[in-house]
Amino acid sequence: MGLVEQMHPVWKMLISGQRDVNLTYLPAKILLYRWRTKLSIDGNEADIVTGASELFNIYLQGQALPNAKRDIEAIMGNA
């Protein structure tokens, strides 16, 4: 299953906590936690867009790696 496009709403839904997926790719886990923590303190729509873009970029660069592939399938399977 492919990565679909950066503008797909699933990336914003993950960052904002509207959607939960059990991730396995370590940098994505760290990034997602950091953004959700930031949003819980003083987040706004612009932060969600930036966070979604960063999360997409991690998977774009790592999409050939087994853990990233597994996550992409789980994310897109739920999209």
Place this chain on the structure above:
Amino acid sequence: MQTTMYGFDDVCRLINNGHTLLIAGDENLLDKLPKGKWIAGTTPYFMSGDGCLISKDLLSVVDLTNITDSVEITTYDIVSIKNIYRDSKQGGFSVIIIPAFSDIHVSFAINAQDYHDFGVVPLVGWVSGFLLSDVSAMAKTYYGPSAAASHALAVVMHVALPANKYADLGIVNLFEQGNGDEIEFLETGFSVSEALVNGNKTDFSTYLKCNGIDTRLPLVADYNSERINTSIKDVCSGRVSFYAPVFRGVKYKVAAPIGDYVNGFTDAVEKQNLSPLYACNCILNFLYSNLEGKRTGDIVGPITFGEIGYILLNQTLVALSIKDLK
């Protein structure tokens, strides 16, 4: 090739033959190494095949020569460090060594998650240290191309990999969140005076003392099922200091005690089927679990003042393996 312990002359020979090396050891040896394709940091503590040891005569070496034909060796200061991911080689990995207790150590620890292109390649590495009984010692890093030492700069090797290989960064953390109170901090930093304990503002040093908390146990946060530790350095004068920053908004719990570190560690390494090219473990695990003379399975490498797996980690083993892409 896995990490190997070498004598000084053997390492000089490898450098002079053009090998690409990651080196850890005491400064009395590192200061005398010839110029070449290497980076290094100070520590006299090691995991070796014969058990954990303290040595000023041996060097821990990872030879990358046969896994890459393209590396870029560079240094970063407190301003340029934010570009470390952007400068990495796509599909490869980067190795960083940072001197303990330097400004760049603090800066990296707090800001790494916000760097441009965070996480687009594995970033593995360690915080260099010194013999704890040597009160005048300072941590150093070494930039091999000029054999120059620094107390302030991070040294980095950006490594390219063949198209059919990838770098897999894993962490082994034996600590789990205990069943105690939920702890949050009002500010990000290496030291705090107050915390929110189950939502109630509390003097954190008093909380630790009054509850008899074993400060050898780290605070553990749950980053989407990845346990991330922050180790307690000191409790005094109304302040608590840490070996890594605590972050505002992150929910921590004091770790549950570990019965037998060595057996637990060996089990965890076997469970994850680790056979890393590179690994490092924490000086606090070495000290608190009395690891001197004990084997940590087949894992060898430096024992360090902080471990880096994308971000600064504490009381954690970091391992990097090179695998075939299928």
